[in-house]
Amino acid sequence: xxxxxxxxxxxxxxxxxxxxxxxxxxxxxxxxxxxxxxxxxxxxxxxxxxxxxxxxxxxxxxxxxxxxxxxxxxxxxxxxxxxxxxxxxxxxxxxxxxxxxxxxxxxxxxxxxxxxxxxxxxxxxxxxxxxxxxxxxxxxxxxxxxxxxxxxxxxxxxxxxxxxxxxxxxxxxxxxxxxxxxxxxxxxxxxxxxxxxxxxxxxxxxxxxxxxxxxxxxxxxxxxxxxxxxxxxxxxxxxxxxxxxxxxxxxxxxxxxxxxxxxxxxxxxxxxx
Amino acid sequence: xxxxxxxxxxxxxxxxxxxxxxxxxxxxxxxxxxxxxxxxxxxxxxxxxxxxxxxxxxxxxxxxxxxxxxxxxxxxxxxxxxxxxxxxxxxxxxxxxxxxxxxxxxxxxxxxxxxxxxxxxxxxxxxxxxxxxxxxxxxxxxxxxxxxxxxxxxxxxxxxxxxxxxxxxxxxxxxxxxxxxxxxxxx
Numbered sequence: 001x002x003x004x005x006x007x008x009x010x011x012x013x014x015x016x017x018x019x020x021x022x023x024x025x026x027x028x029x030x031x032x033x034x035x036x037x038x039x040x041x042x043x044x045x046x047x048x049x050x051x052x053x054x055x056x057x058x059x060x061x062x063x064x065x066x067x068x069x070x071x072x073x074x075x076x077x078x079x080x081x082x083x084x085x086x087x088x089x090x091x092x093x094x095x096x097x098x099x100x101x102x103x104x105x106x107x108x109x110x111x112x113x114x115x116x117x118x119x120x121x122x123x124x125x126x127x128x129x130x131x132x133x134x135x136x137x138x139x140x141x142x143x144x145x146x147x148x149x150x151x152x153x154x155x156x157x158x159x160x161x162x163x164x165x166x167x168x169x170x171x172x173x174x175x176x177x178x179x180x181x182x183x184x185x186x187x188x189x190x191x192x193x194x195x196x197x198x199x200x201x202x203x204x205x206x207x208x209x210x211x212x213x214x215x216x217x218x219x220x221x222x223x224x225x226x227x228x229x230x231x232x233x234x235x236x237x238x239x240x241x242x243x244x245x246x247x248x249x250x251x252x253x254x255x256x257x258x259x260x261x262x263x264x265x266x267x268x269x270x271x272x273x
Numbered sequence: 274x275x276x277x278x279x280x281x282x283x284x285x286x287x288x289x290x291x292x293x294x295x296x297x298x299x300x301x302x303x304x305x306x307x308x309x310x311x312x313x314x315x316x317x318x319x320x321x322x323x324x325x326x327x328x329x330x331x332x333x334x335x336x337x338x339x340x341x342x343x344x345x346x347x348x349x350x351x352x353x354x355x356x357x358x359x360x361x362x363x364x365x366x367x368x369x370x371x372x373x374x375x376x377x378x379x380x381x382x383x384x385x386x387x388x389x390x391x392x393x394x395x396x397x398x399x400x401x402x403x404x405x406x407x408x409x410x411x412x413x414x415x416x417x418x419x420x421x422x423x424x425x426x427x428x429x430x431x432x433x434x435x436x437x438x439x440x441x442x443x444x445x446x447x448x449x450x451x452x453x454x455x456x457x458x459x460x
Contacts, residue, residue, distance in 0.1 A: 060367050061381075062364075068346040076345040077343070078367065268375045270436065
C-alpha cells in the first residue's frame with residue numbers, strides 16, 4: 001500500500017508537470033490554443049496534481065501531520081518536493097484564470113514560471129531517492145527517468161486532449177516517438193550498467209530483468225505506444241480513440257515501471273551477518 | 274573541545290547472550306518486534322575463524338547521519354556530544370530515514386506508525402550513567418568512548434561486509450575477533 005501510493009503520486013504528478021511544460025511550449029511557439037481548450041487542460045492538470053498530492057499523504061504514518069514536512073528545507077529533498085508541489089498547485093490555479101481573451105502576455109509569463117516550478121518539482125522528487133544507501137538509485141538515472149516519465153506522458157496527454165477537442169497538434173507524434181527512443185536507449189544503458197556492476201547494483205539489475213513487470217513495462221509502455229505512434233504518423237490518423245489508447249498504454253507502462261523501481265531496489269546491507 | 278561519543282564493541286568479549294538487547298528493550302519497554310540494539314552472529318564466510326563470533330549493533334551515531342539529512346520534519350538532531358537523537362513526537366512516519374540509513378537502524382513501528390531508534394540513553398549519559406545496554410552486558414563488551422580523546426589503536430571503524438564508512442562516518446568502533454586458540458592432540 002505504502003509504495004503503491006508513491007507509485008501513483010510520482011507518475012500522476014509527473015504527468016501533470018510534463019503536460020504544463022508542453023502546453024506552455026506550444027503557446028510560446030505560436031500554436032493557437034483556444035481559451036476553452038486551455039481552460040480544460042489546466043483544470044484537469046490542477047485536479048490531477050491535487051489528486052496525486054492527496055494520494056501521497058497515505059504513505060505517511062500520520063497524514064494529518066504532513067504540513068510539518070516543510071520544516072527541513074535546508075537539508076531534505078522531501079521538504080523541497082512538498083513546497084514545490086504545493087507551489088505548483090497555486091501556480092496552476094492562477095494560470096487557469098489567465099485563460100481569457102487579452103491575457104496572452106500574462107499567460108505566457110505565468111505559464112513559463114509554472115513550467116519551471118513543475119520541472120523543479122519533478123527534479124526534487126527524483127533527488128529524494130538519490131541515496132548512498134541504495135547504490136542503484138544513487139546516480140543521475142533516477143532524476144533522468146523521472147523527467148522522461150514527464151516528457152512522455154505530458155505531451156501524450158496534451159495530444160490526447162487536443163485530439164478529443166479536434167485541435168490536433170502537428171509534429172507531437174514525431175516528438176513522442178523520439179522521446180520513447182531516448183527513453184528506451186537510456187533504460188538499456190541503465191540496466192546494462194547495473195548488471196555489469198557488483199554487489200547491490202548487480203542484484204538490482206538482476207531483479208529488474210528477471211521480473212515479469214519489466215517485460216510488461218517494455219511491451220505495454222514502450223513498444224506498443226511506439227508502434228502505434230509510428231502508425232499514426234505514417235497514416236496521418238487523427239483518431240481520438242487511437243491516441244487515448246496510446247496514452248493509456250504509456251500510462252500503464254509508467255505505473256509498471258515505477259512499481260518495478262520500488263520493488264527491485266536492493267539496499268546496502270551488513271553482509272557479515 | 275566537544276565530545277564525540279560512540280559505542281566501542283569488543284567482539285572478542287561478546288558471547289552472543291543478547292543481554293544488551295534485552296536490557297535496552299526492558300529499559301524502554303519496546304514493542305516485541307522492535308529492537309534498538311541487535312546481536313548478530315558473524316558468518317563464517319566473512320570471518321573464517323574456527324569459533325563462533327557475534328556483533329552487537331545499535332545506532333552508530335554517525336558524524337554525517339543520512340537520517341538527519343533526509344528527514345523532512347527535522348525529527349533528528351545531533352547533540353554537541355555526537356549523539357543522534359530521534360524525536361518521536363515530530364516523526365510523521367514517512368520512513369525516508371529507513372531507506373537512507375546504510376545500517377538499517379531506524380525501524381518503523383507499525384503500532385505507532387512512526388520510526389524509532391537508539392538514542393544512546395542520552396538521559397542516562399547526562400546523569401553520568403551508562404546506557405542500559407552497557408550496564409546490561411555481563412562481559413563488559415560494550416563501552417561508551419569519546420572518539421576525540423580515545424586511542425583507537427587496536428580498534429577498527431569497519432570490518433568485512435560493513436557498508437563503506439565514508440558514506441556517513443559512523444562513530445562506532447570495534448575490537449575485531451581474533452583467531453581462536455586451537456588445542457590439537459599431538460600424534
